[in-house]
Amino acid sequence: MHLLIITELLAALRNTPYGKAPGPDEVYSEALRHISSKGLRFLLRCVNHSWTTGTIPAEWRRATIVPLLKPGKSPELLESYRPISLTSIVSKVAEKMVLKRLLWVWTPHPHQYAYRSMRTTTMQLAHLGHEVEHNRNHYFKVNLPKKSGIGNQLHYRPHRTLLVLVDFSKAFDSIDHRVLSRLLANIPGVNCRRWLRNFLCGRYAKKRVGNRHSDRRPMLRGVPQGSVLGTYLFSLYVHPLLNLLNSFAGVTADMYADDLSIIVKGQSREDAIPTANMVLKKLHAWSQENGLAINPSKCEAAWFTLSTHTDSDYDREGKWPLVVAGCEIPVMTMGASRTTKLLGMDLDPRLTLNVAASKQCAATSQRISQLRCIAHKEAGPSPYDLRTFVIGYGASKLRYGSELIWAVATDSAKNEMQRTYATLARIVSGVPSTVDPESALLEANMPPLHVLCLRARLSIFENTRACQMDWMRRPPPEPPPRAGFRISPLSRDELYAFVDAYTKDYGITQSSPREERFFRSSIPPWFAASAHRVTIGVELPIDPSITDEEELTREKRRVSEEALALHSHRSWILATDGGVDVPKSAGVGILLSSLNSSEIIEKASINCGARPCSYRTESRALLLALEKLIVPRIRHRHKTLLVVTDSQSLLAALNKGPLSQTDWTEDQIRQRLLTLTCAGWSVRLQFCYGHCGIHANELADQHATQTMETGQYTEQGIAPLWHTDLLTCFTTQLTNKWCSTIRQDTHRYLLCGTRPSDLSGKDLITQEVLHRQELIHLARARCGEPELWGRPYWAVRDCTNQCRFCNISPEQSAYMRSNNDPTAPGTDTVPPSARDEDVSPVRRRTVTRRRKQKCPYCDSTLTGFSNLVSHYRSFHPEHPPPLPELKCDFCDIVFPTRRSTAQHRNRCAHSPEANRHRNRSAGRRSPLPQDRPASPRARQLARRRPCTICF
Structure with missing residues (x-):
């Protein structure tokens, strides 16, 4: 293979996070992130020497194991500790460079949901829900005796689903290096195979408790814990296992890291359990051959059915036991006292996920008690900081798997989740519990829970479509012979109809083309050697003390002209701009001969759709301009290009490097730029402030406005829909509908409408910073619940914010x-003594x-x-x-x-x-x-x- 290049090293360093504990060499990630250019070249030579010779430095194969006590476990037991392996940061940088090469020649198994782009735990749970619902929609015939005892009657029953959860004992530490070496022999590339083999050999580790260290011990089995490549090597190790298990008819096997789940379809236990036992027997044989040990005590099984009175679903006599490694696995059925948990989600036999919703609310309530300790009304963090912490610590626990819960759970479970979510909003804003949930959400500037759940549900559906999962491409089953047809939580027809109802006004339907999703870079790592010929100017600092608008505009123009003047000698000037005027949009690129030239050599424009964001129009404009205006001139003798744009966010995204992109359009732009640089071009992308008088930028902006008004584009059709724009449009429509249905007779609505509060913590007039007590008083006053006059004020609505008895x-x-x-008409003529007796607390009747x-x-x-x-x-x-x-x-x-x-x-x-x-x-x-x-x-x-x- 080719040598590793500086672009790969910079991408690996950029992806190395701060704050990580160092390995035995005591080299911190902060030191590597700030290394000089000379140090980078030396480090690259060291890594390339290891890459070409296959020699791994000894310090890269050392590890320090630190035991950490698990939460709620006894410190006296050895199994209560979780070993954390600390390896060299320099080794991790080299591993990331090798991993880029490895993923170009090898792809993990499609049923492995861990360590892969766009695959999450909820996607595996969605697969389980889809399989269960799909099996329920397939009916079979059964003849049962009539109640009269004379003859039989034909019935239709849905198929059942058996879920088996298999646990491996210390799976990552039990990998056989000989078996893994045989699998590595199938990896293309001599350098990659040799480096990975030597990476596993000669590894040592020592344990550290406090300041005491043990003797180092050789690591003869397992993948290196704490390394970058360890998890991917484990995925390579279990790749044949997933192929074996998915080869059986009616059986589907998924894995998330080392958590194996086997789904078996059957008409009854008599049909499903023997199939599962056969699969488990094959699994046990494979585990013994490859050095993995199954832990039967932690294996679980669940029987998913809708019926509560079918005797064959219970197996009370124990005729059909589920056995693995000689031990029986308990099967959870309807009415069981406990539930099966998969990836942190409790699964009930009907798969309604009501139990999961209740347990997540209970777990969130514990965190709410902790959050209340730091969210005091007189002291504590600002609402903005508290909102960030509450969303990350409290709402994240509540929202785990909510996209699936919202699809199948009952209304009572959803209402419980909404009440818990409203409590989190009250903690952020500091309002009391008597404030209605809508006002609390608006005060906390938090979106409604159902909007977040539906948005996440659409997102996981789009991700599943992009991954081209087999279980999403198959057609739905035939309609059942009776009523009660159940759809999958990720049903295409149901979701398409639901989304189209909100987005059809913007021309977005199920047939609208989607932009390709980003899985990996289209640029091979060894082809990015000429990336240094592309330079990007992102920052243009201005004087922060300038407050006058006209003077600020002149300052922006001055710094922009100075930055562009440094590159005015370039042969080609490409100005791009994007415009959005819903429902019109345009991405425009114009080619000029100089910065001050008014003669357009050539122009290109494209319709970006009815609801794009400005960032998407800018990125589409740059991609179109490079494809249509510059790449056709790639063999021209003048090969210097200056790109002028006012999109600072786009240039900041491109500045991450060609191997660090996370979006398909950005990756395509980088690919076009590398095509130019490989042909000898020198490209400069320069940011300039918009609407400040820069000639090239103003010319592109005028052309974009004219194109949107006339609707005449050089490119036919509409640009594919961006995934983020689809989610934004859907979320906006859902939020607008929610705002139109909230109660309009609350104090906050009459005072502020549906406008969310400002959590900046500043006075909007004086710009002074307000402390937490003042912010909470303002929030309670907007909701009609201030401490000074809120409660008395509610009792008598005709008074002002004073005493309720005196101000009448x-x-x-x-x-x-x-x-x-007493002589007034309509007054009561009962004597005062009798009236006093009637209102006495002893004789008063309950209203x-x-x-x-x-x-x-x-x-x-x-x-x-x-x-x-x-x-x-x-x-x-x-x-x-x-x-x-x-x-x-x-x-x-x-x-x-x-x-x-x-x-x-x-x-x-x-x-x-x-x-x-x-x-x-x-x-x-x-x-x-x-x-x-x-x-x-x-x-x-x-x-x-x-x-x-x-x-």
């Missing part, structure tokens, strides 16, 4: 005078919300509809039972049930009693002054004695 409105004063005047029901056949008045029905049965049996009143008394809306009617009636905006009921719940009406009569609660308080606080 004119209507309340008039009502008080009418109550004190009920049940409606008074009057019998139409007699003069009886009963409380509640159920009492009216009992009255009919007892005294009027000759008449038909009464029909429930399902129409609201105030707005004439008809509801399906009495429960929904009563719930609406208690909160109907047209009800004069609605305010009294709302004041007891979290979702309250606004206390802003409005023209409405005083509530009965206000009149009752007005009759009481004067306030003891003010007198």
Whole structure:
């Protein structure tokens, strides 16, 4: 193979994170990241010597093992510690360079979901859910005896699914080097094979506890723990195992690292268990041959079914045991006391994931208790910093697997998750628990949970499509012979219909072409040797003390012209710009002979779609300009190019290097640039500030605006849809729908609408930094729940932010005078003594919300509809039972049930009693002054004695 180049070394150093513990050589990653150019060349020579000769330095094969106690484990037990292996940082840099070469000639197994781009734990869980639902949609015939005992009757039953979870004991430490060497023999490239073989040999490790070190011991088995290549070598080791297990009919095997899951389809236990035992027997034989040991005590199995009364699903007599390595594996069925856990997700027999949702809410509640300790209302972090920490520590625990939970869980489980999520939002904003969830989310500037879950569900579906999974390409099963057809959580038809309903207004449908997803760079590492001929100017510093807009514009123009003047001698000037004016967009590139020339040599433009972001139009414009304007001139005798763009984010992304790109368009741009440099071109990409008078940039901007107005593009068709733009459009539409359906009678909505709060922590007028107590007081005031006047203010809505007894409105004063005047019309004539007895706490009856029901056949008045029905049965049996009143008394809306009617009636905006009921719940009406009569609660308080606080 070719020698390793400096571009590969820079990419490996860029991907080396800070803050990592050093290995035995005591070299820190921070030191390598700041090494000089001379040191880089020396390091590259050392790595190339190791690459060409296959000699691995001894320090690269040393490791220090530090045992860390597992959470909640006893420190006296040896198995309570997790060994952490610390290896050389320099060795990790070399391993990353070799890994780039290895992944170009070898691809991990498609059923291995770990250590691969765009594959996650939730994708494997989605595969399991898809297989279970797909099997349930396949029915088979069964003849069962009739209840009368005479003859049989034909029934249709869905197929069952058996899941077997296999655990390997110390899988990474049990790898046989001889077997792995035989597998490495199939890897192309002499240098790569030899380097990987020698990387496994002659390794030593010593243990460190505190300041004490043990003697070093040879590592004769296993892949190097703590290394970069160790996990990929393990994937190579189990590659034949996945091929073996997936060769059986009706059997699917997946792995995430060393966690193996086997899915078996069957009509009953009598059908599925023998198949699973045969597969486990083959697995046990392969494990013995290759040095891996199965731990039967940690193996689990689950039987997924919908039926609760089918005897063949339980196997109470133990006729069909599941056995591996001579030990029986317990099978979790319907009604079991425990559930099976796969990749941190609890799986119930129906696969509704309700148990998983409840346990995640419980685990999040523990973290909520911890977050409350640091989120005090008077001291603590700013809302912005606290929001970042809450999302990363609390919401991440709640949202794990939420894209699958939201697809199959019941409404009660979803509501529990939403309540927990609202609690996290209240912690961020500092508002009390009585604030409604919508206001709390807007105050915390956090999107709703259902929007995040649906967005994640669409994202994993698009990733699965891009990975071209076999289980997503197969057609759906035939419709069942009876009702109750169940769809997969990742059903294409269901998701397409759901997404199209939100994105069709922007011309985005299921047939819209998608941009290719990025899996790996299209540039071979050894072809990037000429990448140094591409230079990028990203930063243009300006004086931060300038505040005047005109002076700031002149300063931007000055620094931009100075940066461009240094490269004005170049033969070709390429100016690119992107424009977005929804639903129009354009990516434009123009070719000039000089920076100040107004004559356009050639131009190119493309329609970027109805809803692209500005970054996507800029990147599409640059890619199109390189393809259509520069690459055709690759053999021209003038080979110097200056690219002028006002997209600083695009240049910052390209500045990562040709081997560090994470987006398909950026990778294609880098590929075009390398094509030019291999032909002898010298390219400079220079950033300039936009709309400050730079001639080339203004010319490109005018052409982009003109192209969007006329709709005349040089390229036919529309650019493929970017994955991020699809998710952004879908999220925006979901958020807008949520904003249109939230309650509009809350204090915060009337004050701020649906605008989220500003978490910058600064006064918007004076720009002074506010401390946490002031920010929380502002948040509570916006929600109508401040400490000083919020609670009394809710009791009497007609008062201002003062005492609720002293500051009485004119209507309340008039009502008080009418109550004190016994001659006033409509007043109660009961003597004061009797009135006092009626309101005494001893004899007072509990106020009920049940409606008074009057019998139409007699003069009886009963409380509640159920009492009216009992009255009919007892005294009027000759008449038909009464029909429930399902129409609201105030707005004439008809509801399906009495429960929904009563719930609406208690909160109907047209009800004069609605305010009294709302004041007891979290979702309250606004206390802003409005023209409405005083509530009965206000009149009752007005009759009481004067306030003891003010007198």
